[in-house]
Amino acid sequence: MVNPSPVQANSDHRVEYMLVSFDHENRKVQLVLSGEDVLETLQEKGERTNPNHPTLWRPEYGSYMIEGTPGQPYGGTMSEFNTVEDNMRKRRKEATSVLGENQALCTITSFPRLGCPGFTLPEHNPNPEEGGASKSLFFPDEAINKHPRFATLTRNIRHRRGEKVVINVPIFKDKNTPSPFVETFPEDEEAARASKPDHIYMDAMGFGMGNCCLQVTFQACSICEARYLYDQLATICPIVMALSAASPFYRGYVSDIDCRWGVISASVDDRTREERGLEKNRFRISKSRYDSIDSYLSKCGEKYNDIDLTIDKEIYEQLLREGIDHLLAQHVAHLFIRDPLTLFEEKIHLDDANESDHFENIQSTNWQTMRFKPPPPNSDIGWRVEFRPMEVRHMLRLRSSL
Template sequence: MVTFVAGMGLLSQGSPLTWEETRKYADHVRKHGILQFLNIYNKVKDRQKDVLKWGDEVEYMLVEMDERNEKARLVLNGSKVLETLQQKGENINPNHPTLWRPEYGSYMIEGTPGQPYGGTMSEFNTVEDNMDKRRREASSVLEKNQTLLTVTSFPRLGCPGFTQPEYKPTPVEKGASKSLFFPDEAINRHPRFSTLTRNIRHRRGEKVVINVPVFKDKSTPCPFVEVFPEDDGEAARGAKPDHIYMDAIGFGMGNCCLQVTFQACSISEARYLYDQLATFCPIVMALSAASPFYRGFVSDIDCRWGVISASVDDRTREERGLEPLKNNKFRIHKSRYDSIDCYLSCCGEKYNDIELTIDEEINKQLLDAGIDKLLAQHIAHLFIRDPISLFQEKIHLDDENESDHFENIQSTNWQTMRFKPPPPNSEIGWRVEFRPMEVQLTDFENSAYVVFIVLLTRVILSYKLDFLLPLSKDVFKGCNPVLDPPASAVNGLESEASDGEEYTLMSIDTIINGKEGVFTGLIPMLNSYLENMEVDVDTRCTILNYLKLIKRRASGELMTMAKWMREYVSHHPQYKQDSVITDKINYDMLQECDLIAKGQKKCPELIGEPLNRGK
């Protein structure tokens, strides 16, 4: 699909460098990355009137359902499945309706539409069909006992025997992650992924540390403390009591998500959309919550974001503020996978109220080259990071016609929104990527979230809406967004906005569905927009069904996937109220998920009933 690179970022082929070798070229990559950005910017800064094009990315897990042993395992043959799909599709037909790309896990694949969707309303009626095509296409090349699932987090990821074939982790031997739980064989074989894994660990100076609060059920040990027999001391130092401890990138990047990329008509429109959509990132993340289980335990969080953020946190102790700066240049406040740190549009400038770490030299270089202050500081902030994966063949490049060094830094800053300049010498325009959503169980749900976000961009642009608020107030609890308002905001409003303030606390129900005298609500805005558009009956019916799902999820009338999974586990006859998800519980739940995803079983508490999908 012309508007995308793979979700994990730039995928180059070649000979990967170690972290020590990569570090020697860090300044070279930054220097030439900035030159490449300036070359692109100067060529296309005045580009106007690009038409709306957009597309989604869905990530899938390959799962074996072992009926005899009642076990669900992740199948580590993603590369083979991917190669088969590409050979049957895009390799013989450039207009094939689907495209397939690798992802971090060797049990994962990513599917996108073969061509971007356009700006007509009727396109919304084709999204679910294309997702269905992808699911059927990939399922057709699997073996009899295997299935394709869109679950955000595999509940027993990192538990003994969670892969097929089974491999044991190698924490004390040479390897990419040295994890106590996650074998290197579960990492995609493309050299980028193992290099990323190894170099993040080497740059940080230790393994990554992920601690997720465990859900305290009636029989959960208190305190909840694990002992790790093969630990060399790192786990004992890193693990917190009453938390589920994880130690590898795979626990974050091995999760699945749903993303949408839009082409804007100009750079200014792209910057405006980037800012406006940033406000909705934590809201839509909470609405799509789908990952309550980690390493075979029930957690006290519903979304993957905090897990994935910690999983790629390559900051040293100095950069994390644990030791004085000596060998590093910057104190860095966040992981390279986190929420945005600054708005890009002129209307967002006054709301940039959080501390922004920037490379002052790069900032000055950009300003001197004619880049405005807001865009310059955004790029100078991204470029405080080192390249984390570099290939020998990609060191010396043609800065006029290539952008690999810029993309090396840009694509490993995994933020809730991504501002994407056009590739060199291409027909692609300025784009923005909306990144916080958890993947949903069915194609209907995934389509609903995608269409909701795309429609929201149309409404924002058509009505010139402004949803900005100070970044410090955009509460982004990456680990645990809540759907219900706090006790002090039972009515969806904590208090009247005080004099001079343009914002107030609202529940997600109020934000999405509106409340008289408080806020119109996004769904009523979208409905108003639709009433003024020429839309065929079929498409209108489809869109209204999607919006109905979003509306009912926001009100709590329908469960999120995370809530549904929790309910399933709590009512399973084998569950002992001890926060443990056994192989049998996992197998039964994923079998149920598979039936629902294939339309063989209804699930009114999750999706609603009945569903006239406008087909």
């Protein structure tokens, strides 16, 4: 594998936002389910009118969420750092201008009352019936973005797992906290079995993917530099995650954690009982598909690959035969132990020599702390790595400094 052409090192960052409504008279704050409409307006005023518009807007999991990125990647010079905060300010101003009265664009990692009764505007009740996407006791399907990808992911994760996802977050205890803190769910046997004493129980993908984060993508000048950068950044993921931690509230309770990572990891854990090691039938997968990396990619990092790595051996052997080295082959073969979560009919039969959708279908649903991103076919985009562990902070200066 060689770099398709010499490229300048570039980067960009993605910030996820929540749309929030303030009812000052009743002292009530709700998430506004208008993300699709806001997104349509922003795209119409921006990139569809001017391809060089300084901002880009994309959908996110929640129908109360949008994602903003710079219109063009930042360059590789130190002076580009001076433009980060200004571009963030432009995005906020642009999105705020299309919101309704008493509405705001918020950069908070987890909405404190997510999953509480009436947390959305308009209000919707959860529908824990089999016909729904999440079957949640707390998170209504109306809070999921209407794009078919998101509801399909939600439904297929639950179906593949064979049960609802299970999220248990330890409750913060002070003198006023019941001990033990116990929630009962007589109307739902699955929830009654899954919930733990002294924990906040959650049961839907929306409790993880419905949170916000900050992600940065770096374009390297070669595959070797990208692999080295991947390994170097991987070592600081836990540190930066702790530095940016901003999410102590879940389902209206104060938790004993301050970071969303474990919540989002559990919220998309589609492993079967066999893959979780609860029954013996298939190979065991030690982690959710949303978790930390499992191997280093550069030659200098190879000696630190000291944990067992579950791989698809057929894919590994095929990659070796095609000239891919051991480190990269095992990385890709490890990604492909996962099943696809979505597959649209028009994307089944593709020319893999000219399109990478089949690869990206697996790659994009392995949500690790780092993501190694090969160049798309027939593109001048180079080798990239994505830095993914950060939470989003409320203050603009804190976000830009991260």
